[in-house]
Structure formats: C-alpha cells, structure tokens
Amino acid sequence: MPKAVKVIQCPTCGASSSPKKERCDYCGNYLLHLTIFEQRTKASAEVEKSEDYFTYFISLKRLYQFTIAIGSLMAIYLYFIAFNDFSETELVIFSPVWFLCIHFGISGLYTEKAVKLILKREAKTFAEGLQKATESLSPILTVIIYIVFIPPFFILNLKKLSSPLLISLLTTIAWAGLLYFFFVAIFPSL
Numbered sequence: 001m002p003k004a005v006k007v008i009q010c011p012t013c014g015a016s017s018s019p020k021k022e023r024c025d026y027c028g029n030y031l032l033h034l035t036i037f038e039q040r041t042k043a044s045a046e047v048e049k050s051e052d053y054f055t056y057f058i059s060l061k062r063l064y065q066f067t068i069a070i071g072s073l074m075a076i077y078l079y080f081i082a083f084n085d086f087s088e089t090e091l092v093i094f095s096p097v098w099f100l101c102i103h104f105g106i107s108g109l110y111t112e113k114a115v116k117l118i119l120k121r122e123a124k125t126f127a128e129g130l131q132k133a134t135e136s137l138s139p140i141l142t143v144i145i146y147i148v149f150i151p152p153f154f155i156l157n158l159k160k161l162s163s164p165l166l167i168s169l170l171t172t173i174a175w176a177g178l179l180y181f182f183f184v185a186i187f188p189s190l
Contacts, residue, residue, distance in 0.1 A: 060165055064108035071101030092187065096179045103175055107148050108168035110134065115164055148175075 015026040075098040078091060086094070114129030123129035130149065134142045149171060 059112060060108060061112065064105040064112075064168070066105070067101045067108075068105030071098040071103075071105065074098035074101065092183060096176065096183070099179070100172055100176055103148055104168055104172040106145065107171045108164055110145055110148070111164040111167045 015024055017024050074094070078086065078094055078098065083091075110130060110133055113133035114123065114126050117123040117129040117132050118126065123132050130145070134145050137145065
C-alpha cells in the first residue's frame with residue numbers, strides 16, 4: 001500500500017500544499033501549520049472559512065488568559081502576601097514559574113493576533129503582524145511585547161512557524177533557558 005502524503009489546506013483558497021511550505025503555491029497566502037489542539041475538523045473549517053479567516057483555527061485565547069491570571073496571582077501571593085514566609089533562595093526558585101506563566105499567556109495572545117492579521121492579509125510577515133497587533137498599546141507595553149518575542153526569534157529563528165501554540169511554547173522554553181542561565185551563571189556572582 002502506498003504511503004499517504006501529508007498535505008495542509010490553505011485557509012484562503014482551500015488548495016492543498018506541502019506541510020514544508022510557508023505560503024500557498026496558488027494564492028500566496030500564509031499557511032497554518034497547527035497543532036492538534038488548534039485544528040478544526042475539515043467540515044467545520046469549510047463552514048466557517050467564509051465568515052472569517054481566523055476561524056480556520058481554534059483560538060486558545062482562554063488558555064492564554066488563564067495562564068496570565070495564574071502567573072499574576074502567583075506573583076501577588078509571593079511578593080505581597082507571603083513575602084516574609086519565603087527565603088531569598090525560595091523566591092529565586094519560584095520567580096521563574098510565575099514569569100513563564102505570564103510570558104506564555106502574553107506570547108500566545110499576541111501570536112494569535114499576528115497570525116489573524118496575516119490570514120486577513122493585513123500583514124505579510126509575522127513581524128509585521130506583531131507590529132500591527134501592538135499598535136493600540138502604549139509604548140511601554142509594546143516594548144514589553146517585543147522583549148517577550150525578540151530573544152526567542154534570535155535564538156530559534158522562528159520565521160517559518162505559524163502555530164500560535166507552538167510559537168508560544170518555544171518562546172517560553174527559550175526564556176526558561178535564558179532564565180536558567182541567568183540564575184546559574186550570573187545571579188550567584190551578584
């Protein structure tokens with residue numbers, strides 16, 4: 001029996017493309033390489049595709065908001081409620097946990113916004129989509145969003161990924177590595 005060739009559907013024109021491609025061969029639009037948590041069944045994608053491009057994938061917005069809330073609650077608990085109950089070493093150990101929760105949530109929300117802008121053809125690249133997604137924010141918040149994304153893009157070269165969940169996970173893992181390096185190599189000498 002011949003081996004089945006994997007293909008992905010273009011969210012704009014519905015053409016089949018190789019999963020290795022970044023753009024559709026027929027219409028040139030951005031292709032989504034989604035995880036199983038973000039994929040819609042073929043029937044629902046076809047039904048909803050005509051309404052809006054971004055309904056092609058399942059939004060994990062609630063998950064991202066939940067992780068931001070959990071991370072924020074952890075930070076509030078550690079620094080405002082039980083600060084005196086923890087030693088400095090314990091605070092250093094727990095700090096990356098709340099930071100990475102908040103990071104995962106922020107990167108997920110803004111990755112989804114950037115991908116939606118690309119699918120609506122309001123942006124051509126992820127960087128342009130991210131820029132347009134942050135236009136309504138204050139300059140300080142925009143800088144925070146770029147700090148969330150810039151180091152992982154340099155480390156991982158995330159130009160061809162399009163799954164918001166994968167980009168969020170990989171950028172969070174990259175930040176976890178940076179934090180680990182900081183706490184192991186730099187922090188003890190301070």
